[in-house]
Amino acid sequence: MKLSVAFLRSAIAAMAASAVVGIVSAQLPAKDPIPTNSVYQLDVLLENENGDSIELDLFYGNPVLVTMFYTSCPHVCPLLINTIKVMEAKLSAEERARLRVLAISVDPERDTPEALKKTMQLHAVDRDRWTMVRSKPADLRTIAGMFGVRYKKLPDGEFNHSSKIILLDGKGISIAETSKLGKSDPAFLAAIQTALE
Amino acid sequence: MNKAMAVILLHVLFSGSVFAAEVNQFIRIEGGDFRSVIPVDESNNLATVSDFYLQQSPVTNAEFLRFVLYRPEWQRERAPGIFADDQYLSAWAGPISLGQDALPDQPVTRVSWFAANAYCKSENGRLPTWYEWEFVAAANEKRSDARDSDAWQRQIISWYSTVGGGPLSSVRARPANYHNVYDAHGLVWEWVDDFTGLLVSGDNREQGGADQLQFCGAGAITMEEKENYAVLMRVAMLSSLEARFTTRNLGFRCARSMEPNQ
Structure with missing residues (x-):
């Protein structure tokens, strides 16, 4: 399908x-056929920071770090992005070149491509390997459910959400995750390095 | 060719049994304000539910069979593991046959949130939100909000203590409630659209807040209406699930917004 x-x-x-x-x-x-436990089974279109329509499996073939966040988030989300950058810094240049990062917004109504692009510039992430995307609002619970991300919209328009980073292998199978933020989680870093070998 | 014929034949047979039963209509629910067990924010628990449509009873095995016949990717042998665990529809005799352990008028169970969501989309609907479900389930036969009735609370809790035993009864075996909705309590647990948002704290945006809540359970919940134990049990149960999980007592019904869904 x-x-x-x-x-x-x-x-x-x-x-x-x-x-x-x-x-x-x-x-x-x-x-190759997509494994049945791969998140790439989900046929869903996303919109990236350039306003382009992309598929969830755009990084098929590369290990990917996935996180869910929103750009106007005051505390946790910048920390999520920084944590990924901290771990990237611990990789060799060759390893880093193979790693991809996909950040999915839980706030598609406000996270326009412009807002996503601004956040990427603000955090000076490598735009060749990172992308920030939003989904259609109707697809968001499905995407979050697949990554085991829980979220709730608050009456003031902010969100609470699970703060975690998930490692997908080249075929989209979730092989490790971490909720340790602000520093590099050694076990998670080791899993990334193994996946990049 | 033979297989296609068999599918058509099955379809005709089971459609027949579906038409013989009452149609699981979407009926209009008049919304309103009500006190939820889930706080809306740190200072209040007054939730507002807009008018919406809800199916009168949980989706049955016969109804779900029709769905998998025209959406074969949701048959149990084909649904990818990422969308449904290995017990998905396991009570059925086969991928497109019900058998003795899954009667046509029984609610379908052992369905994942993804499968329930796909079914509701195929009905031009969606799963109800928690607030919508809770609003409808607050009613007994006579009143829209019977949660202050001890007798009614006891009746529900006695069901929760027996859930898990014996075969499920048919849908609509008990009287409808004030909203003309059947089986809000007493038959199966039901998926809601936003079950992953239930126990996410309303006031803690610091690191780890949401994740800790996922595992700290009731001790960390800033829930209101603690006397409403029956509904809190349902919250706790739904919060423990992942979207691909299935259980033998967990079914669903669909809702529709007043405005067409996206």
Whole structure:
């Protein structure tokens, strides 16, 4: 289901990019089937900091750190981003080059692409490897449910949410997570390094 | 070809039994303000529920069978593990057959939140929110809010103490409540859309607040109306779940907003 839709989308994109329509589909690299316990089973479109429509599995093939946050969050969210940066700093340049970071907003109504981009600039994250995204509001509980993230919107428009960082392997299987913020969690860092080998 | 024929035949057979039963209508619920067990913020627990539509009874096995026939990706052999644990629909005789342990008029159980959510979307609906469910479940047969009735509280709690034993009865075996809704209590637990937001604190935004609450349980809850024990038990149960979990006493029903869903 998921594969065929993704395949179709890539095929259409490839067809649009190519004048030689007849041979295009044969040239597309075939993806392995997605494991049943992979979060990439979820067929959902997200919007990134550039306003582009992307799929959840855009980093397929690379280990990914995933977190859920919102840009106007005063305390925990900057700490989440900093924690990821602290752990990245402990990796070698080669390791770091393979790692990707996906930060998903729990506040899609306010976290416009502009707000997401501003946050990325503010925290000076590597925009080649990081992306910040929002979902359609109707998809948010499903995405959060898949990552085991609990959240609640408060009457003043703020959010409380689980503050955790999840490590996905190249196929989108969750292999480790941490809720230790502000410093590097040694066991989690080791899991990242193993995944990057 | 034979398989396709079998599917069509099954569909006809079970559709027949569905039409024979009452249709699980969405009925209009007139909303209002009410005291929730879940605080709205640190200073008050007065929740406001807008008018909405709710299915009269929990979704049955027959209804869910129709769903998996036209959405085969939700059949138990096909639903990916990330969306449903390995007990998903395990009481059914087969992927598209009910059998003796899952009668057509019994509420469907052993469904994950993801499956329930997909079902409701296919009905152009959604799962009810916690506040919507709690609002409707506060009613007994005569009054919209019967939570101050000791007798009624005792009746519900006696059910909670027996839940887990014996086969489930059919839906609508007991009288409807004030809202004309059946089985709000006494049959199954029910998924709500925002079950992952239930025990997230209303006032602590510091690091670890939300996560600690996930595990500290009732001791950390700033919940109101502590005498409303029956409903608190439901909150505690729902809060302990992950969206892919299924249990033999956990079903669902769908809701619709007054405005069309997105």
